[in-house]
Amino acid sequence: MNHADHVRLLANGVPAETGQTWADLGAGRGAFTLALADCLGPGNTLIAVDKDRRALDALARSMRADFPQTKFHSLAADFTRPMDLSPLDGIVIANALHFVKRRQQADVVEGIRWHLKPGGRLILVEYNTDRGNHWVPHPLSFGSWAGVAQQAGFTHTELLATHPSSFLGEFFAGVSW
Numbered sequence: 001m002n003h004a005d006h007v008r009l010l011a012n013g014v015p016a017e018t019g020q021t022w023a024d025l026g027a028g029r030g031a032f033t034l035a036l037a038d039c040l041g042p043g044n045t046l047i048a049v050d051k052d053r054r055a056l057d058a059l060a061r062s063m064r065a066d067f068p069q070t071k072f073h074s075l076a077a078d079f080t081r082p083m084d085l086s087p088l089d090g091i092v093i094a095n096a097l098h099f100v101k102r103r104q105q106a107d108v109v110e111g112i113r114w115h116l117k118p119g120g121r122l123i124l125v126e127y128n129t130d131r132g133n134h135w136v137p138h139p140l141s142f143g144s145w146a147g148v149a150q151q152a153g154f155t156h157t158e159l160l161a162t163h164p165s166s167f168l169g170e171f172f173a174g175v176s177w
Contacts, residue, residue, distance in 0.1 A: 001171075005163055006035035010092065012160045013123045013175035018043035020089040025049045025079035025112065026096025030059035032125060034066060036092055042069030049075045049083060080108045087117045094125035098132065098139040105140065109152035122154065122176045127168040142172045149176040 010032065014022075020040060024033040027048035037046055048059050056074040063072040077083045079093070080100055091112060100108050109122070116122065127139040140148060146157040154176035163171045 001031075001163060001165075003031070003035060003038070006031055006094075007038050009125055009161045009163055009171065009173040010035050010039050010123060013121060013173065014039040014090065016041055021045040021047070021086065022090040022092065023047040023049055023085060023088050023115070024092045024094070026093055026099075027056070027059060027074075028052065028096075029055045030062060032092055032094035033059055034062060037063065037067040037070045037072075040070070042067075045071040045073070047073045047075060047085065047088075049077050049079050049085075051076065051078050079112065080104075082111070083115070085115045088115050088120055089117055090121045090123065091116060092123045092125070094123075095127075097124060097126060098136050100138060102138045102140070105138070106148045106151035109148055109154075113153050119177065122149070123160070123173060124149075124176070125171060125173045127165060128162065128170040128172040129168050133168075136168060139168065142174050145172075145174050145176075149174075 027033045027050045033048045053076045128141050129139050130141050132139050149157045157176040160173040165171050
């Protein structure tokens, strides 16, 4: 997948309004953080959260070079544990929730939900399958995601987009309010 593919997965779930604050949890080197910056446009704030400080430093350099009009912050933290974040308009979790054991996913997502402002949205990008492997241990299909989101207190979930994957068939992006 390339940057345009990442943007296409997120675009229909990200309102084009100025003054928003979004976070990318499990950001890594930031492929989806950069796509989110592209979707939001200038005048917004992005917070990348990841345990890997080196990845966050590389992402900060990319953000400064590619999206200098976006306020960028990073937080070295584990998104499965309590985080020090201000209330957010939106959150993206892309290819990271599948590292959380299935029986713990709803609890982790519920903890994340508390970081959202009323009406905030959570966009999940994940492999669209319920069968994992060594590298992607606990993926969840869109149908399973809708159930996890409901258990975690979200009232509405919808499919935004899909994209083929040679690795596990297909990615989906879903948004929950």
